[in-house]
């Protein structure tokens with residue numbers, strides 16, 4: 001049985017197999033076909049933080065594949081002291097075929113997976129967002145026809161999304177540059193792990209966006225203040241001044257360069273309307289792909305249940 005707690009749980013071949021399934025299932029969805037590959041299977045989602053895309057993409061994926069989905073906020077699931085995480089994990093996993101968790105601490109997901117009798121999927125923690133990064137590279141492959149060598153320039157916070165993108169780019173031989181103000185780099189422990197596991201990874205962190213954006217195939221950004229960091233919003237707004245992805249910044253890029261954002265976006269803060277709604281943007285293709293990727297991932301995990 002396999003989990004997806006972080007991208008360290010999957011190999012390059014695993015990722016390419018998930019992309020292949022997601023692509024096939026997307027083609028079938030577009031043709032109006034919904035093969036019941038997960039008939040009567042139960043997907044349970046337990047979230048400590050809000051969500052539109054992650055929750056709905058997994059719910060839709062389960063329904064399209066003939067399964068069912070149920071959702072709990074963490075209070076209703078009993079995570080605020082009603083019972084121990086151990087007992088919740090034992091019970092919820094024994095009554096489900098998959099569990100998707102969205103948490104503050106990554107530790108909560110790791111512990112849940114340790115005690116779970118079914119696959120556990122990280123639907124975002126403070127440190128990682130693997131389903132987002134998988135969707136993003138799937139979208140890049142779909143758009144450019146290849147991944148190898150495509151340079152992703154992430155302008156913004158070295159947060160959960162940037163971390164998962166860095167891990168997946170390293171795994172799939174994509175150069176990645178994080179452009180951020182000092183102090184907002186990816187956690188050094190994660191960078192060390194990434195370099196030790198993928199010594200040939202082309203990963204850079206810089207404060208200078210000009211040369212990075214000129215060579216970018218993808219410019220990516222995310223919110224400056226993530227869920228759980230609301231108290232830091234004013235400081236972050238000041239610190240990220242000059243790091244907005246706007247028309248001036250995108251004008252430095254090649255015409256073939258595409259703009260991506262995991263959404264939700266704070267329009268007017270990390271990105272302008274002109275960029276997000278502009279010709280280079282593929283953000284809504286990216287958002288729709290959350291569901292196709294979720295379908296590929298669920299089917300892939302289901303097929304590995306007994307292995």
Ligand code: CP
Pocket residue numbers: 050051052053054055124132262263264
């Ligand atoms: N991108 C993403 O995970 O969106 P939600 O927070 O709406 O799930």
Ligand code: NVA
Pocket residue numbers: 124159160161222223225226227262263264
């Ligand atoms: N970095 C953002 C991603 C939201 C999908 C957050 O954690 O709030």
